[in-house]
Amino acid sequence: MRRSQRSMTRRQFIRTTAGIGLSFAVLPPALKAVSDAPIPRRVLGRTGREVTILGLGTAPIGEGPVETDEAERIFAAVLDRGVNYVDTARIYGNAEEALGRIVPARREDLFLVTKIWSESAADAAKSLEQSLRMLKTDHVDLVHIHHIGGKDVERVQAEDGILPYLLKQKDAGKLKYIGMTGHARPPRFLQMLETGKIDVVMCVMNYADRNTYNFEETVLPECRKQNVGVVAMKAYAGIKGGFPNHRSGFVGCATPAELLPRAMAYALDLEGVSSAIIGPYTMAQAMQNIDFALQYQPLTPDQRSELLAFGVQLAEQMGPRYGPVA
Secondary structure (H helix, E strand, O other), X not given: OOHHHHXXXXXXXXXXXXXXXXHHHOOOHHHOOOOOOOXXXXXXXXXXXXXXXXXXXXXXHHHOOOOHHHHHHHHHHHHHOOOOEEEOOOOOOOHHHHHHOOOHHHHHHOEEEXXXXXXXXXXXXXXXXXXXXXXXXXXXXXXXXXXXXXXXXXXXHOOOEHHHHHHHHHHHOOEEEEEEEEOOOHHHHHHHHOOOOXXXXXXXXXXXXXXXXXXXXXXXXXXXXXOOEEEEEOOXXXXXXXXXXXXXXXXXXXXXXXXXXXXXXXXXXXXXXXXXXXXXXXHHHHHHHHXXXXXXXXXXXXXXXXXXXXXXXXXXXXXXXXXXXX
């Protein structure tokens, strides 16, 4: 996309998302002011590292019509507020480029995560080297095998597959931990966990998709058993329409604005979950997510029951939009 085209798209995006910012502002009084209090932290499984209960997801901004300067500004503001878990990927547009402008000065304070889409060692090597170069660092804390539900697990584990490659890079000091992410096919996560080599899992866990993919009752118990760190993604049940709308922040997320704090709380209430990774589209959304994290309290039984009842209805509307369950 030429710069003039990208800038025009960004102007259109800002005009359209202005309404989102306003609708997000209609919140209970206790959630309106951003506090200076530290964001709570939890230990990320067997890594032993403390991470903030809110993580910065960079896909929406990186893949969306946001210029790199603005992406840098939003990411820096989130880190300034104390978020230390930063989730990115080589395929997230300009996200790694924007992070590369702010990571070096903060590197020791961050738990820096990137992902590799490939199954093969050769492609993985190219991806990791590019990520390190863009992020301007000589190592990351965690590398995820991206989208494990869509991978051939045997190919991943083969001698020339990505898992052996990552184990070698772990020994070489280019990464500290190995993880996997995904939205679908929980059984493939269980296959990978059998290797004993996975340190962290990030998967879809929210009050609605528990009725469809149900990572909560399939993958999460095994992670607890192995003390594998767990990060919840799509805590707000994702954007309306799923992946086809990922670059269209103006459509809004699947969760109504008034239920966003409860949606985050649902994910954080799950035993074994250390952090919820949420990717904002705008500065207003980024700051609001921090508000929610600061105000987080476990759901009451009534709040949980009401949210889960709504989640059943929402799941029926959305269906298995991320791919097969098995």
